[in-house]
Amino acid sequence: MPQELYFEDFYVGQKFHSIGGAKVTAEEIKEFGQKYDPQPFHLDEAAGEGSFFKGLAASGWLTAAIVMRLRVQNITVAGGMIGAGVEEMRWTLPVRPGDTIHTEIEVVGVRQSTSRKNYGVVRTRTLAFNQNNEVVLRSTVNFLAPLREE
């Protein structure tokens, strides 16, 4: 069992590297596309060829969802990771069938919550890379972590 982390366990400069990676398949790209982002370049190779992406590409929201999975697999917050908002998210390169995504998450801020007295807010910068170590997504995301009970 991984160690459950409380607010006091986080510090600026702390880094979390994903263990292993997430392989993205054409099937997953199309399934997610059909459900949540039904545009030709997320649904079909041939239709993708004639598009902006010049081929099948993952919805940016699929990439974001995969990054969330890597995040919860690699940072075990006591009671669960509760999102406290996205400050920025950029898709810097298309994610293609066969790509394998890994992440590097750095804590860039810690502060007590003003609205929830038993929680702190952890601010993180995430870089998601493909198998060639090219950045495909970068984001600044906040989550809540409970204060350790005295």
Next chain:
Amino acid sequence: MPQELYFEDFYVGQKFHSIGGAKVTAEEIKEFGQKYDPQPFHLDEAAGEGSFFKGLAASGWLTAAIVMRLRVQNITVAGGMIGAGVEEMRWTLPVRPGDTIHTEIEVVGVRQSTSRKNYGVVRTRTLAFNQNNEVVLRSTVNFLAPLREE
């Protein structure tokens, strides 16, 4: 067929209201949770009861994905809607099984792209509501739209 929109068709103050809504089921919450956000409160009613959310709740990334579907269903950009980054996204209330989500999207900025000469950037504010007209998500998102060929 909805009209295909080019950059020149967008203007500050323009609003797009989603037609119909997106019903969120417990099954979809759990399926998305298992795949992308495997935390107890996204997987199981009973486990959710004892959590921050006090019940089963949708992953914020599922809500974001549903909002993307409503977005592409209601704004038909010529050549497809290409995301150009998220400036902010906040989850303001949990989304529960049985909720129906609808959106209001307002154009808050239009500018030519500096890096892609045939495109403009459309800046939008999105509010996503549940069936009680409570805001569950708000975001500021940019997308590309092609310039109309002269």
